[in-house]
Amino acid sequence: MLIRLIVPGEHARVEDLNASLEAVLARHGVEQGVRDDVRLIVEELACNAIEHGGPDDPDIGQHELSVDIAIRDDLLVLQFRDDGAPFNPTDVSTPDLDADIEARPLGGLGLYLIRQLAEEITYRRNGDLNLLKVVLRVNTPEKQA
Numbered sequence: 001m002l003i004r005l006i007v008p009g010e011h012a013r014v015e016d017l018n019a020s021l022e023a024v025l026a027r028h029g030v031e032q033g034v035r036d037d038v039r040l041i042v043e044e045l046a047c048n049a050i051e052h053g054g055p056d057d058p059d060i061g062q063h064e065l066s067v068d069i070a071i072r073d074d075l076l077v078l079q080f081r082d083d084g085a086p087f088n089p090t091d092v093s094t095p096d097l098d099a100d101i102e103a104r105p106l107g108g109l110g111l112y113l114i115r116q117l118a119e120e121i122t123y124r125r126n127g128d129l130n131l132l133k134v135v136l137r138v139n140t141p142e143k144q145a
Contacts (some may be wrong), residue, residue, distance in 0.1 A: 002028065002069045009053060009063030009082065014046045017067065021073065028094060030076065034138050037117045040065065041134055044110035045080050045089070049130070053084020074139065075119065079134040087130055088123045089114070 005020050007013040018039050025035045046065055053063050067080040092111045115121060120135040 002071060004066055004068045007130065009050050009065050009084070011047065011050055013065075014043060014050075017046060017065070018042050019144060020049065021067065021069065025076075028071060030071070030119040030138050034076065034136060037136060038076070040110075041114050044114060045134075048087070048089070048110070049080075049082040049084050052080060052087060061077065070139065074137055076136045076138045078134045078136070080130075080134070082130050083128050084130060086125050088125075089132060090121055090123045 003024050005017055007017050021038055021042060022035055024031065025038060030038075049063070049065055063082060063084050065083045068077075068081070070077045070079075089111050117136065118134050119137050120133070122133045124131050
């Protein structure tokens with residue numbers, strides 16, 4: 001693992017999370033296009049966890065979001081963890097992209113885009129935690145040489 005980033009489950013902290021991820025990935029030579037994909041993925045998943053994770057628990061406090069980042073060979077592995085309500089994004093059906101935009105129900109496009117960008121997505125519930133692993137292909141300077 002390269003790093004674990006943990007932030008409170010607040011919309012204002014999503015940009016902090018993205019800025020930290022950007023810095024780590026740039027330092028490890030991950031190309032800009034992949035960093036842009038990671039930004040989209042983090043924004044979508046973090047906002048979903050914040051919006052749909054349920055209310056904060058007065059006894060425990062605010063929800064937390066964390067992302068573990070690892071680069072193995074030519075794969076970037078992002079492990080998202082949140083303590084919100086159970087939610088398996090891999091169960092969300094593919095939106096009807098041919099339907100009229102005004103006839104489509106809200107939601108689902110962000111998860112659809114993540115599935116298009118990722119090499120692999122896996123979800124599991126572990127106790128009170130949602131664990132979502134997203135794997136992307138990367139080319140670091142060491143692999144390009």
